[in-house]
Amino acid sequence: MSEKPRMILIDVDGTLVDSVPDLAWCVDEMMKALGREPWGETRVRDWVGNGVERLVRRALIGQLDGEPSDEEFDKAYPVFLELYAENTSKRSTLYPGVPEGLDYLRDQGYSLGCVTNKAEQFTLPLLRDLGIEDYFGIVVAGDTLPVKKPDPTPLLYAAEFFGAGPEHSLMIGDSKSDVKAARAAGFRIICMSYGYNHGEDIRIYEPDQVIDSMVELRDLL
Numbered sequence: 565m566s567e568k569p570r571m572i573l574i575d576v577d578g579t580l581v582d583s584v585p586d587l588a589w590c591v592d593e594m595m596k597a598l599g600r601e602p603w604g605e606t607r608v609r610d611w612v613g614n615g616v617e618r619l620v621r622r623a624l625i626g627q628l629d630g631e632p633s634d635e636e637f638d639k640a641y642p643v644f645l646e647l648y649a650e651n652t653s654k655r656s657t658l659y660p661g662v663p664e665g666l667d668y669l670r671d672q673g674y675s676l677g678c679v680t681n682k683a684e685q686f687t688l689p690l691l692r693d694l695g696i697e698d699y700f701g702i703v704v705a706g707d708t709l710p711v712k713k714p715d716p717t718p719l720l721y722a723a724e725f726f727g728a729g730p731e732h733s734l735m736i737g738d739s740k741s742d743v744k745a746a747r748a749a750g751f752r753i754i755c756m757s758y759g760y761n762h763g764e765d766i767r768i769y770e771p772d773q774v775i776d777s778m779v780e781l782r783d784l785l
């Protein structure tokens with residue numbers, strides 16, 4: 565962990581992309597289509613980070629933990645998928661410092677990968693629409709493998725692709741899933757202070773560093 569990283573894996577939602585405006589819009593339109601009240605961005609923000617299926621389940625019950633009925637979910641999920649396919653990037657933006665940060669990392673010669681819990685059908689268009697897909701040698705999405713973060717497997721899969729050992733591997737994320745996955749993989753972990761962590765300060769989970777902008781990576785790496 566103390567050695568200089570060779571490979572850097574970066575999370576999407578809450579790290580590179582402020583995707584909640586689109587996710588919340590789609591959740592609210594789904595709720596309205598089901599004849600229910602919309603939740604708004606502030607509520608939806610705390611439910612992002614474990615993939616769109618989990619997001620829809622949380623929206624249906626109005627809380628982080630628990631399950632809606634199968635009947636409710638089976639009705640709602642296709643509605644959400646259709647809405648989000650058309651609204652993946654319309655309202656989503658890169659956080660300030662992301663373009664400069666990615667340029668810096670690329671120019672320094674790091675192998676860059678993207679590891680997200682967002683499903684591949686949304687991840688790839690989102691990265692493309694925001695003009696950042698070419699930075700990444702590999703994209704491991706939420707459904708690329710049978711498991712997602714906080715399981716370390718997606719991180720180890722990317723590390724194997726690049727031939728990087730854990731001592732040369734860094735994860736950059738925003739949530740406790742990123743911290744847990746990185747710890748289990750034996751990677752260094754840096755978190756963004758501005759991301760989504762289900763309403764909790766990410767510092768509670770003790771990542772190696774917490775930064776406010778990806779431009780700060782210039783001083784850390």
Ligand SMILES: O=C(O)COP(=O)(O)O
Binds near residue numbers: 612613
């Ligand atoms: O919840 C999601 O869909 C994805 O979240 P992540 O990009 O932060 O892993």
Ligand SMILES: [Mg+2]
Binds near residue numbers: 575577579739
């Ligand atoms: Mg995230």
